Amino acid sequence: MSVNDSRKAVVLVSGGLDSATVLAHARAEGCACYCLTFDYGQRHRVELEAARRVAASLGAADHRVVRLDLSWMGGSALTDLSIPVPEKPSEGIPVTYVPARNTVFLSIALGWAEVQGAQDIFIGANAVDYSGYPDCRPEYMEAFERLANLATRAAVEGRRVRVRTPLMQMRKADIIREGVRLGVDYSLTSSCYQPDAAGRACGACDSCRLRAAGFRAAGVPDPASYARPPAV
Amino acid sequence: MSVNDSRKAVVLVSGGLDSATVLAHARAEGCACYCLTFDYGQRHRVELEAARRVAASLGAADHRVVRLDLSWMGGSALTDLSIPVPEKPSEGIPVTYVPARNTVFLSIALGWAEVQGAQDIFIGANAVDYSGYPDCRPEYMEAFERLANLATRAAVEGRRVRVRTPLMQMRKADIIREGVRLGVDYSLTSSCYQPDAAGRACGACDSCRLRAAGFRAAGVPDPASYARPPAV
Numbered sequence: 001m002s003v004n005d006s007r008k009a010v011v012l013v014s015g016g017l018d019s020a021t022v023l024a025h026a027r028a029e030g031c032a033c034y035c036l037t038f039d040y041g042q043r044h045r046v047e048l049e050a051a052r053r054v055a056a057s058l059g060a061a062d063h064r065v066v067r068l069d070l071s072w073m074g075g076s077a078l079t080d081l082s083i084p085v086p087e088k089p090s091e092g093i094p095v096t097y098v099p100a101r102n103t104v105f106l107s108i109a110l111g112w113a114e115v116q117g118a119q120d121i122f123i124g125a126n127a128v129d130y131s132g133y134p135d136c137r138p139e140y141m142e143a144f145e146r147l148a149n150l151a152t153r154a155a156v157e158g159r160r161v162r163v164r165t166p167l168m169q170m171r172k173a174d175i176i177r178e179g180v181r182l183g184v185d186y187s188l189t190s191s192c193y194q195p196d197a198a199g200r201a202c203g204a205c206d207s208c209r210l211r212a213a214g215f216r217a218a219g220v221p222d223p224a225s226y227a228r229p230p231a232v
Numbered sequence: 233m234s235v236n237d238s239r240k241a242v243v244l245v246s247g248g249l250d251s252a253t254v255l256a257h258a259r260a261e262g263c264a265c266y267c268l269t270f271d272y273g274q275r276h277r278v279e280l281e282a283a284r285r286v287a288a289s290l291g292a293a294d295h296r297v298v299r300l301d302l303s304w305m306g307g308s309a310l311t312d313l314s315i316p317v318p319e320k321p322s323e324g325i326p327v328t329y330v331p332a333r334n335t336v337f338l339s340i341a342l343g344w345a346e347v348q349g350a351q352d353i354f355i356g357a358n359a360v361d362y363s364g365y366p367d368c369r370p371e372y373m374e375a376f377e378r379l380a381n382l383a384t385r386a387a388v389e390g391r392r393v394r395v396r397t398p399l400m401q402m403r404k405a406d407i408i409r410e411g412v413r414l415g416v417d418y419s420l421t422s423s424c425y426q427p428d429a430a431g432r433a434c435g436a437c438d439s440c441r442l443r444a445a446g447f448r449a450a451g452v453p454d455p456a457s458y459a460r461p462p463a464v
Contacts, residue, residue, distance in 0.1 A: 068300050070340075075347035093385045100343030103383050107339045108302075111332030115307035135383045143379040150372045151335050153325045 008118035009164070010034045010109045013063070015050030017189045017211060018124030018167055021175050023058045024182035025166050026122045034116055035063040036109055040101070041071030041079045046199055050190035057188055066108060075099045078193060085194045087204035087231075093132050094206055096193060102135035106144050106163070113161050114154045121148075122164045129172035129214060131206050141165050172214030180220060187223035196227050203230035240350040241396070242266045242341045245295070247282030249421045249443060250356030250399055253407050255290045256414035257398050258354045264293040266348055268341055272333070273303030273311045278431055282422035289420055298340060307331045310425060317425045319436035319463075325364050326438055328425060334367035338376050338395070345393050346386045353380075354396045361404035361446060363438050373397050404446030412452060419455035428459050435462035 009031035013019045026033050037051040048065055055063035070079055076098040077083040083095055102125070109121045125136040134140060145163040149155045167175050179186065191211040192201035201208050203226040212230030215222035222230075241263035245251045258265050269283040280297055287295035302311055308330040309315040315327055334357070341353045357368040366372060377395040381387045399407050411418065423443040424433035433440050435458040444462030447454035454462075 064304060066301075066304075069298075070343065072296060072298075073340075073344050073347050075343075093388065097385055098343075099346040099385070100339050100383055103339035103342060103379065104336070107332050107335035108305075110335060111302065111307075111330075112305050114331040115305050134385060134388045137382070140379070140382045143375070143382050147335065147372070147375040147379050150369070150375050151332055151367045153329055153331070153366060156325065156366045 006032070008032045008034060008061070008116050009120040009122055010036060010113045010116065010118045011122040012105055012109055012124070013037050013051045013055055014124070015047030015054060015189060016124070016191045016207070017179065017186055018126060018175060020054045020058070020184050020186070020189050021179035021182070022122045022124040022166060023054065023060070024179060024184045026120070026164070027058055028182055031120065032061040033058070034112060034118060035060040036105070036112060037063070037065045038105055039065055039067045040098075041069045043078055043081060044190070044193050044195060046195050047190045050188060053188040057185055068104070068108075070098060070101070070104070073099060085205050087202070089206065089209070093134065096131065096206060097133050100135070102133075102140070103144070110148050110151060110161065114152045117159070118161070119159075120162050120164045122166070124167055125165045126167045126170065126172070126175070128169060129210050131210070138165070138168055141168070171217070172210055173217035176214050176218040176220055191224065200225045200227040201230070202226075203228040238264070240264045240266060240293070240348050241352040241354055242268060242345045242348065242350045243354040244337055244341055244356070245269050245283045245287055246356070247279030247286060247421060248356070248423045248439070249411065249418055250358060250407060252286045252290070252416050252418070252421050253411035253414070254354045254356040254398060255286065255292070256411055256416045258352070258396075259290050260414055263352065265290070266344060266350060267292040267295040268337070268344060269295070269297045270337055271297055271299045272330075273301045275310055275313060275317075276422070276425050276427060278427050279422045282420060285420040289417055300336070300340075302330060302333070302336070305331060317437050319434070321438065321441070325366065328363065328438060329365050332367070334365075334372070335376070342380050342383060342393065346384045349391070350393070351391075352394050352396045354398070356399055357397045358399045358402065358404075358407070360401060361442050363442070370397070370400055373400070403449070404442055405449035408446050408450040408452055423456065432457045432459040433462070434458075435460040
């Protein structure tokens with residue numbers, strides 16, 4: 001335990017590789033990490049088990065899997081099984097975009113951060129090798145931080161919270177190299193939007209493509225099990 | 233149906249008097265209203281039934297009661313039964329404050345607004361006769377609107393959303409007079425934080441005090457049933 005272990009952070013952990021790396025980063029900074037995962041009606045629920053493994057392996061102080069169904073809302077291939085997950089790169093924002101997802105997740109993280117007295121909320125957002133989701137951009141994160149520091153009793157009392165996005169400007173390959181350096185076991189993570197019944201990644205969705213290309217560029221073997229060789 | 237009925241709004245409806253008035257206001261503007269209520273682990277779950285009655289009576293186009301437990305987080309007398317609801321006015325922000333509640337509610341409203349193509353999100357926040365909650369202030373609402381217009385695909389494509397707070401600067405008595413003018417049936421609403429088993433309001437909590445004082449100042453009979461005469 002480092003001297004900083006009294007510093008607390010809330011970390012959004014999806015079960016994918018970015019958030020695993022962010023958690024390792026926050027742990028390396030010496031934060032006691034309160035990990036938050038959402039069971040939101042996503043088709044790739046297998047990521048919930050990955051999130052549990054990741055949080056446990058990186059020594060989370062606490063880990064909550066919050067049930068918050070967003071599937072009633074529709075509007076996304078990740079929560080509406082009638083909308084297929086694209087297997088080719090899309091023009092513009094892909095249909096895997098989930099309306100307001102990061103705003104919802106960050107707002108619940110904000111509440112928990114206030115209750116825990118955490119100064120930081122970590123999120124694995126990236127605006128380089130990413131799918132173009134609007135709520136992953138730096139200007140969005142700055143606006144959320146500004147909101148957060150008006151929203152709570154903690155803010156009124158002068159206890160500010162920061163939204164930390166250490167991966168924002170990193171290439172996927174650099175994220176993976178950083179994770180390896182920090183001891184992340186990527187075999188515990190799950191990236192695919194539509195794994196098969198055996199849990200194997202499809203190799204074709206946006207998330208599989210970004211992952212596989214990142215591992216290839218990093219020169220690191222991808223421990224994921226693919227149903228088909230990934231389209232990189 | 234007015235000519236504006238093609239205009240859609242998402243309206244946060246708690247079951248209390250402010251949000252009922254806001255819904256009537258949005259309907260009077262001619263909006264098709266998509267009402268949203270949260271079953272968040274509040275001790276006064278009776279307000280969920282009130283929300284259903286209010287939405288139906290004012291002609292909501294749709295009404296969803298979203299289950300999103302916030303009680304695991306703690307930190308509020310409304311979600312933690314071990315923290316008593318104060319029966320005297322408090323100094324500063326009272327313990328009935330729920331961490332990040334409006335941020336969570338507005339973020340889900342934002343997602344639904346995007347899916348529905350709604351241009352407005354209505355919320356019954358008030359910064360005059362209120363409990364001092366930080367996420368009811370105008371500067372908070374402005375920051376949320378700014379965030380909202382960075383967060384979504386709709387925003388990226390130029391379809392802006394507005395956060396509408398028509399009650400923000402009104403006295404409680406004026407809210408009630410406005411609601412009466414708009415045909416709100418306040419007997420359908422429920423304001424108390426700790427109603428008894430028969431559904432009668434306590435008359436002592438902050439919410440009961442604000443309500444009862446508002447009706448008295450407005451010169452309108454309060455149709456609520458109180459277990460004890462309200463402390464005004």
